[in-house]
Amino acid sequence: MAGFRDLDKVLFPIKSINNVVQLFRNQLESPSEPDLALLSIVAGVIENSLTSRSNAALQVCEPVEQNNLPILEIKTVEILYDKFRSIMLNAVDQNKAKGFATRDLVKKVSDVIWNSLTRSYYKDRAHLQSLYSFLSGNKLDCFGVAFAVVAGCQCLGYNDVHLALSEDHAWVIFGENGTETAEVTWHGKGNEDKRGQEIGKGVSARSWLYVNNKPVICTRHMEVAALVSAINPSLNSTHDAYEVALLQQELLWLLYELGHLKKYPMAIGNLGDLEEIAATEGKVPCKDLFQEAVTSARSYYSNQHVYPYTYQGGYFYRNKMYEEAFESWANASDVIRLYNYSRDDEEIYKEFLEIANELIPHIMKIESSGFSANTILKKPKCFADLLRFYDGICQWEEGSATPVLHIGWAKPLVLTISKFDADVRAQVNIVCDKSEEDKLLKKNGTYFNNNNYEKENGSTAVSDSVVSTNVKNHSDKDNSPFHPSIEAL
Numbered sequence: 001m002a003g004f005r006d007l008d009k010v011l012f013p014i015k016s017i018n019n020v021v022q023l024f025r026n027q028l029e030s031p032s033e034p035d036l037a038l039l040s041i042v043a044g045v046i047e048n049s050l051t052s053r054s055n056a057a058l059q060v061c062e063p064v065e066q067n068n069l070p071i072l073e074i075k076t077v078e079i080l081y082d083k084f085r086s087i088m089l090n091a092v093d094q095n096k097a098k099g100f101a102t103r104d105l106v107k108k109v110s111d112v113i114w115n116s117l118t119r120s121y122y123k124d125r126a127h128l129q130s131l132y133s134f135l136s137g138n139k140l141d142c143f144g145v146a147f148a149v150v151a152g153c154q155c156l157g158y159n160d161v162h163l164a165l166s167e168d169h170a171w172v173i174f175g176e177n178g179t180e181t182a183e184v185t186w187h188g189k190g191n192e193d194k195r196g197q198e199i200g201k202g203v204s205a206r207s208w209l210y211v212n213n214k215p216v217i218c219t220r221h222m223e224v225a226a227l228v229s230a231i232n233p234s235l236n237s238t239h240d241a242y243e244v245a246l247l248q249q250e251l252l253w254l255l256y257e258l259g260h261l262k263k264y265p266m267a268i269g270n271l272g273d274l275e276e277i278a279a280t281e282g283k284v285p286c287k288d289l290f291q292e293a294v295t296s297a298r299s300y301y302s303n304q305h306v307y308p309y310t311y312q313g314g315y316f317y318r319n320k321m322y323e324e325a326f327e328s329w330a331n332a333s334d335v336i337r338l339y340n341y342s343r344d345d346e347e348i349y350k351e352f353l354e355i356a357n358e359l360i361p362h363i364m365k366i367e368s369s370g371f372s373a374n375t376i377l378k379k380p381k382c383f384a385d386l387l388r389f390y391d392g393i394c395q396w397e398e399g400s401a402t403p404v405l406h407i408g409w410a411k412p413l414v415l416t417i418s419k420f421d422a423d424v425r426a427q428v429n430i431v432c433d434k435s436e437e438d439k440l441l442k443k444n445g446t447y448f449n450n451n452n453y454e455k456e457n458g459s460t461a462v463s464d465s466v467v468s469t470n471v472k473n474h475s476d477k478d479n480s481p482f483h484p485s486i487e488a489l
């Protein structure tokens with residue numbers, strides 16, 4: 001492990017963002033692997049010093065000159081770093097010969113973290129993700145516990161333990177081939193934690209929460225990308241601490257340029273969001289970053305992730321590119337249609353609910369106000385993408401133990417569909433195409449994950465709701481990875 005070396009120590013006392021970037025670069029480029037505990041502590045101290053209530057007022061009203069940070073002394077970091085190491089080394093007996101981690105070891109490290117946490121606190125609060133939060137306040141959020149377990153195992157010399165990330169959960173992989181999995185943290189509210197157990201063997205395997213067994217499996221460098229992604233610049237619900245956001249943006253560019261975001265769509269999306277707010281001169285534009293996140297999810301995760309499309313759709317929406325937004329959201333819906341909705345999937349449910357019942361109706365209101373020259377209401381492709389979007393949500397519900405749709409969805413849906421004239425709707429050709437139906441047949445294993453799952457209620461999927469056309473999509477920028485089920489002529 002890289003550890004806290006002299007070439008890192010000479011950077012202290014840290015006074016600027018550039019000093020922090022240099023420390024991360026040293027660690028990322030070191031022949032031995034980056035030290036997760038060191039980097040999480042440094043990022044956590046800086047984030048908390050700039051976002052804590054004590055100087056929140058200062059941060060909002062007085063623009064601090066560029067690149068200046070509150071001075072970070074080496075002693076502050078050494079004390080926290082040594083404290084973390086001693087917690088780990090004292091709790092886990094060292095006489096065992098190193099080798100690969102065992103389930104007992106991983107569970108033991110998770111217990112050490114878990115049992116140190118404050119009895120009860122607001123788990124969704126900001127700034128609870130870093131080892132600084134753990135060491136100074138005994139508080140961690142769900143992601144923070146998983147990250148701390150991996151950092152703890154690194155401290156103990158188990159370099160086979162790595163972070164596994166879905167779009168709303170985190171766990172660890174370990175063992176000789178990295179094929180062992182273990183829950184190490186909780187998920188959601190009021191759910192019994194499953195710490196120590198293997199990942200998703202039961203019905204939960206078909207829920208979005210476990211991304212159909214296509215999680216982001218982190219290398220050490222990608223674990224640094226995860227801690228940087230988890231930096232939270234929020235000062236309060238309306239303001240970000242400028243220096244924290246700038247630090248996060250510069251660290252994400254460092255990781256991007258070193259190639260460590262290639263297989264991490266959400267981190268690319270995070271960088272895209274920051275670049276949309278404040279573009280960095282001479283870098284890849286945010287629109288391309290959002291497309292790179294989509295391409296990464298398609299290339300490395302069999303297009304089983306939703307967030308790359310909602311990052312991209314959100315960008316198009318904010319920039320009034322409504323036709324493109326509909327296509328991204330329809331592509332997001334094509335991902336979710338093959339999952340079963342389960343009680344663990346609230347986060348993505350809220351995402352689709354907001355798109356269907358807030359964002360799309362808002363677009364309809366603007367577009368039907370009669371002032372838009374090039375209105376989407378005259379475009380069959382937009383109608384087709386909207387149908388694909390809604391159809392995906394309907395199919396998501398099919399075969400799920402928990403219903404998705406309710407009357408609250410119907411009103412905005414009817415309002416939206418009714419905005420398109422008959423002559424526009426007539427140009428969308430919907431036919432059943434056997435090969436498409438086979439391909440999209442839900443969760444009978446042939447498509448979903450090839451081990452012939454019986455669906456939840458025991459019946460094999462017969463999805464007769466799939467509509468598809470074999471009409472080629474005319475737009476040359478066909479962004480859908482495969483024949484969309486509904487397309488405009």
Ligand SMILES: CC1(C)CN=C(N2CCN(c3ncnc4sc(CCF)cc34)CC2)S1
Nearest residue numbers: 143165166167168169170229266307310311
């Ligand atoms: C399009 C969006 C609504 C905007 N932000 C989004 N996210 C913000 C950043 N997110 C993330 N960013 C980097 N890495 C991770 S790992 C993880 C699961 C818990 F560990 C979440 C997450 C979650 C998703 S999705």
